Amino acid sequence: MSRTPDLAVRIGPLRLKNPVLTASGTFGYGDEYAHVLDPKGLGAVITKTVTLKPRAGNPPARIAETAGGMLNSIGLENVGLERFRREKLPKLRALSATVVASLGGETPRELARLLEALGGEPGIGGFEINFSCPNVARGGAIYWAHARRLERTLAMLRPLTRAALIAKLSPDVTAIAELARGCEQGGADAVTAVNTFVGMAVDIGGGRSRLGRATGGLSGPAIKPLALARCHEVVRAVSIPVLGSGGIMNGRDALEFIAVGATAVQVGTASFIRPRAAAQVVEEMARLLAERGIRRIEAWRGCLEPAASPAPAAGRRA
Numbered sequence: 039m040s041r042t043p044d045l046a047v048r049i050g051p052l053r054l055k056n057p058v059l060t061a062s063g064t065f066g067y068g069d070e071y072a073h074v075l076d077p078k079g080l081g082a083v084i085t086k087t088v089t090l091k092p093r094a095g096n097p098p099a100r101i102a103e104t105a106g107g108m109l110n111s112i113g114l115e116n117v118g119l120e121r122f123r124r125e126k127l128p129k130l131r132a133l134s135a136t137v138v139a140s141l142g143g144e145t146p147r148e149l150a151r152l153l154e155a156l157g158g159e160p161g162i163g164g165f166e167i168n169f170s171c172p173n174v175a176r177g178g179a180i181y182w183a184h185a186r187r188l189e190r191t192l193a194m195l196r197p198l199t200r201a202a203l204i205a206k207l208s209p210d211v212t213a214i215a216e217l218a219r220g221c222e223q224g225g226a227d228a229v230t231a232v233n234t235f236v237g238m239a240v241d242i243g244g245g246r247s248r249l250g251r252a253t254g255g256l257s258g259p260a261i262k263p264l265a266l267a268r269c270h271e272v273v274r275a276v277s278i279p280v281l282g283s284g285g286i287m288n289g290r291d292a293l294e295f296i297a298v299g300a301t302a303v304q305v306g307t308a309s310f311i312r313p314r315a316a317a318q319v320v321e322e323m324a325r326l327l328a329e330r331g332i333r334r335i336e337a338w339r340g341c342l343e344p345a346a347s348p349a350p351a352a353g354r355r356a
């Protein structure tokens with residue numbers, strides 16, 4: 039009988055019992071799913087992105103199904119800092135799960151104000167800074183796609199919390215490796231690669247976008263090979279942990295991301311199809327490793343054969 043492998047991983051100061059987190063915006067504020075799965079069994083729950091003021095989000099339609107995926111243009115609808123602190127945080131604490139709060143801002147100063155308010159709150163093990171929303175007019179993926187801006191912003195945020203600081207990046211950039219290096223230099227404990235890819239779908243009957251806006255963010259199985267390649271690129275660019283995100287539906291997908299060097303993975307769209315998906319990823323991952331006689335997830339990480347890796351990216355550390 040094979041032993042259950044040790045799945046524990048570290049993200050900066052945060053120790054996770056396993057490397058599976060829920061992706062921001064796909065698991066509410068954590069408590070909504072508590073009746074179908076115990077979030078304590080997950081590595082961590084990442085909340086919906088919270089902004090200083092409440093946001094109503096974008097006009098409908100906000101979701102469109104596509105081949106192998108979905109487009110969303112939610113536009114960071116959220117309850118805002120005050121309600122998050124007053125209503126959501128006590129519920130999150132009651133779950134006794136590891137919680138990572140996702141924060142979004144239109145400027146470095148807005149992010150600093152959020153972290154000044156939440157940085158020392160008990161019950162939050164880490165913060166994922168959403169530098170990558172494709173669905174907002176200001177403070178979205180395009181605004182944050184500058185390595186120096188990311189570096190300066192993270193350097194400003196770093197002293198505001200002792201919890202883990204994770205920077206979430208967009209795949210729709212010229213050089214994701216450079217952005218990841220900016221985050222590392224600014225003091226991030228980890229980088230998440232990647233948020234959704236900008237996509238479109240047209241209703242040819244009405245001659246209009248199938249979303250309330252022209253474009254949305256594509257997620258789900260359709261993006262997995264693209265996300266995996268971005269994740270691989272980021273892993274080779276930095277020495278801090280990388281969290282893989284994009285199309286992870288099962289334990290096999292998760293092991294692919296960890297094989298290219300991700301320390302942890304996030305389960306997003308899969309939870310809309312199967313609300314227990316994140317817990318199932320943990321179970322499948324453990325079974326697949328045990329079948330291979332692997333006792334620690336660390337032994338699997340980065341196991342991609344060197345021959346399968348392309349030449350080092352320019353500027354990569356030795």
Ligand SMILES: Cc1cc2nc3c(=O)[nH]c(=O)nc-3n(C[C@H](O)[C@H](O)[C@H](O)COP(=O)(O)O)c2cc1C
Nearest residue numbers: 061062063087110168233257258284285286306307
């Ligand atoms: C409906 C929806 C809402 C999302 N909201 C957020 C969000 O608020 N903040 C964020 O950082 N990412 C958000 N995302 C992106 C996911 O966290 C994840 O990075 C992306 O969907 C790719 O993973 P997946 O293919 O497993 O869904 C959202 C995705 C979806 C589908």
